[in-house]
Amino acid sequence: MIKSNIKRLLQYRLCLTKFKELGYSRIFSYNLGNEAGVSPEQVRKDFSIHGITGNKKAGYEIESLLIILNQIFRMDEIHNVILVGMGHIGTALANYNNHFIGQNVYLVAGFDMDPAKQNKKTGIPVFPLDKLSELIEGFQVSTAIITVPPVSAQEVCNNLIDKGIKGILNFAPIVLKAPKNIIVNNINLSTEIEAIVYYLNQQK
Amino acid sequence: MIKSNIKRLLQYRLCLTKFKELGYSRIFSYNLGNEAGVSPEQVRKDFSIHGITGNKKAGYEIESLLIILNQIFRMDEIHNVILVGMGHIGTALANYNNHFIGQNVYLVAGFDMDPAKQNKKTGIPVFPLDKLSELIEGFQVSTAIITVPPVSAQEVCNNLIDKGIKGILNFAPIVLKAPKNIIVNNINLSTEIEAIVYYLNQQK
DNA sequence: TAGATTGTTAATCGATTAACAATC
DNA sequence: TAGATTGTTAATCGATTAACAATC
Secondary structure, eight states, rough: OOHHHHHHHHHHHHHHHHHHTEEEEEEEEHHHHHHHTSOOHHHHHHHTTTOOBOOOOOOOBBHHHHHHHHHTTTTOOOEEEEEEOSSSSHHHHTTTTSSOOOTEEEEEEOOOOOOHHHOOOOSEEEEEHHHGHHHHTTTTTEEEEOSSSSHHHHHHHHHHTTTOOOEEOOOOOOOOOOOOOTTTEEEOOOHHHHHHHHHHHHHO | OOOOOHHHHHHHHHHHHHHHHOOOOOHHHHHHHHTTTSSSHHHHHHHHTOOOOOOOBBBBBBBHHHHHHHHHHTTTOOOOEEOOOHHHHHHHHTTTTSSOOOOTTTEEEEEEEEEEHHSSOOOEEEGGGHHHHHHHHHOOOEEEEEOOHHHHHHHHHHHHHTOOOOOEEOOSSSSOOOTTTTTEEEEEHHHHHHHHHHHHHHHH
């Protein structure tokens, strides 16, 4: 499970980029918290955890904050990512190419067992699964996105780990089982909608 | 923010459906926890919170568990959902029609300001934004999905709330601001990948 | 019955919030 | 300087885990 603290830091980074584009050079915890939807104390605490300090009177300098955050998240290095399953969601992510994912994160290849999908025109080249090893090694990929149907997700997951993948973002609606040293982030889009429906009914 | 307890209950529901299809009629907290990736104690505790009880020796009956969960999440009623922004992600979700979202949750209409997107062939009809009121009222919609670019997301959000929407699933990479009575679930896909990259580097 | 499983209470853990001294 | 803001410590809150009596 991804820590809230980490998610918020990444959110702060987005907000800071926005403030920078608006021409700001310094910012207070209050402004950043307001933009990120959290309290100023939470912002300072989050920074404190990672040893990030500001200026007692003048808040934080946006530029240096961004540099520190980029270091924490290794955004100064290139991270190649692959995607398995060129269905609707997979194709959508591929069409963003490296735009949906952050700075210096690149979707270098897609995979699908269906030859028709392999010829499909998307933002990234699509290969059959027997090319996995070759491309993972060639592009030095350690992170993969799974967008296959739930029945085949665990099998694909095992296959990816076997080929050297260490981190997985899974969109298939099952909880993937993997060794503890593998980072698995399960996202279930239907659950996110159903939870909203639940809370709406709670209000009544 | 969605409680973990609620997310897990929805996950249990998926697992139970799977077990049912495999022909099982009863299940122990251990089996369910194993499938959902949590401890048996966590399963029992989650059930306990909602007053769900099993049988001291024979575990839980799958069929009645599913009935109770469906009641908790109002899955016996129809929930119509709309989607604003027919870009890559929006189109992908629309193409699933009501398959990506749960039982009795239907994507009834998409919206986009671009007339070209309005004619695009997708699983759902696409309208200009001035039809929002008409369709929200006609289909009695209270939940919307936002898949527009970040610059227009807050404006779309305000517009939706103004038209009577009470719950929002937001894929735009900003934290939407909304009154407390509005349920907002912000999902940032790039953050999910970047968090994995972070944890992978932590291991080194 | 004996053994296994539930349901709940208590203990622990972690995360958020509050408070406030330090200080720019 | 006075006032505002940070950074950290302590307090609170909530969620998870452990323990175990009840019991099928």
